[in-house]
Amino acid sequence: MLKHKKRYSFWKVFWVVLGVNLVFTVLGFIALSVSPMYSKDFNWNNLFTRHYLLSQLISVAFSSAFYFFAVNSYYALFYERRPASDYVKPTVIAVVALAAYFAFTYFLAISKKITVSINNSKIEQELTPALMVFSYVISSVFFIGMALLIAYLTHLRDERKQRKILEAQKMQLEVEKSQANFNFLKAQINPHFLHNTLNFLYAKSLPYSPELSEGILTLSDIMRYALSEGNAKDGKAPLKDEIEHVRNVIKINQLRFSNKLNVKFNVEGVVNGATIIPFVLITLVENAFKHGDLKSTEHPIDITLKVHDHQLYFYCRNKKKIGPKELSTGIGLDNIKKRLDLAYGNNYCLKVKDESDFYTTELTISKL
Structure with a gap:
């Protein structure tokens, strides 16, 4: 899929994903710390447990690899204006990768339960297969949708930038064309002046030196040839x-x-x-x-x-x-x-x- 030059490098994607992950993690912990229901049990040290750090590392690594592949693949399809059928292959690969990632994180999890809030009370609920599938579908739509959106917006921005470059080049060509026309006219004026001068010299030299006048006339003929010939379409x-x-x-x-x-x-x-x-x-x-x-x-x-x-x-x-x-x-x-x-x-x-x-x-x- 990525035979073309990649629009985004892996490390650029990695640092963006890491930054977004850190921001949302910190915001999530702040929200928990001020929540009346969770604040009593909240502990900032949970940020630094081995299991939590490992899960975040796996999340960042997968997200980086996923977006690196998906965004660059979709961008190439937008750039080459491929038909909708060509989007199936990268989408299937993305869906399979997300399924493998979700299965891996489920088996890695220490607890297979989630805590939900109902009427100001906390209730632990088992992660059922149906709940896992629902979570997987929502996450897949989000991941793939984000990749498509980023690729599309990047393509639009690049097209707009390329259009501006082409317009600037077109303007430059117009300027160069005008300059070339000016130089052409100037180049014609100078030989025409020389041609007319040679005719004048020929007329003046004719009574004094037949050889000189013949040389001037011959040179004048060559100048006329230089000015008039080669003006056909094929040059x-x-x-x-x-x-x-x-x-x-x-x-x-x-x-x-x-x-x-x-x-x-x-x-x-x-x-x-x-x-x-x-x-x-x-x-x-x-x-x-x-x-x-x-x-x-x-x-x-x-x-x-x-x-x-x-x-x-x-x-x-x-x-x-x-x-x-x-x-x-x-x-x-x-x-x-x-x-x-x-x-x-x-x-x-x-x-x-x-x-x-x-x-x-x-x-x-x-x-x-």
């Missing part, structure tokens, strides 16, 4: 646009180095109609330009893209630079992996081979 862009801007990245780098770079870029297959998350291929190519030996005639940057039956294979290999290396944080590659995970799950494979002289990346997407 993907046409593969042909990604390829076009891979060529733009190559063009800008060629302009930087007066068209002296050795780059091979081959595309095979039908790319029209295919989509891909934007800037994945561009980032891999940029990484090759950043860390590669761009002027090696024997080992040019080799970029190959193949598309067949909705499957994509991308290959990029470059010879490493000789001399001081640019510091790399690896953030770009980590971001690519996270984006690929979200977009394609298990339908992709990204391999990175970092050798002493060469750096190779291979990306396979089995379902575009």
Whole structure:
């Protein structure tokens, strides 16, 4: 029954039961001491007899174990919203445990008699089986009823507390959503400003330097792609646009180095109609330009893209630079992996081979 995490620990139940038992015991003895009928025979020393202390110890131990089991079991049923039929098993166990406890305490009792008051006189009466059964039924209803009540009230309190936590989390999410929308708008404003500025610079540079104006125009095209693509519901862009801007990245780098770079870029297959998350291929190519030996005639940057039956294979290999290396944080590659995970799950494979002289990346997407 208690496979879940227990709502109340045994020792917490024990100390509560012990406290309640002490309070009611003291109150009972005080009531007897002031009662006209019992005060003459009352003796506070009865509190400390061996038999009385043993009976109280057994009572506290049983009550602690009983409530520990019953309250936690009923709480689990309330928490999991189980049907009424599931309450039968813990209730039967509780009834059997109470019957065993009552039988044990009856045989442990020194006297099998009780004292009742009738017309201001005390009469001793034998504990008959019928009286024992009646006492057992009343006590069982009280014990089980209390366990159910405690479990139910605890469940209501926990639900109310959890509801408040969820409401607070919902409010926090709303705040974060508003902040994200604000940041998104701000992030759009800044690139738009840069895009417009690039167009202005292109227009101004055109009469003076065709190469400079071409570089500015190419960069402006890439910025427009960054702003406009990937806005579909699935966050993907046409593969042909990604390829076009891979060529733009190559063009800008060629302009930087007066068209002296050795780059091979081959595309095979039908790319029209295919989509891909934007800037994945561009980032891999940029990484090759950043860390590669761009002027090696024997080992040019080799970029190959193949598309067949909705499957994509991308290959990029470059010879490493000789001399001081640019510091790399690896953030770009980590971001690519996270984006690929979200977009394609298990339908992709990204391999990175970092050798002493060469750096190779291979990306396979089995379902575009």
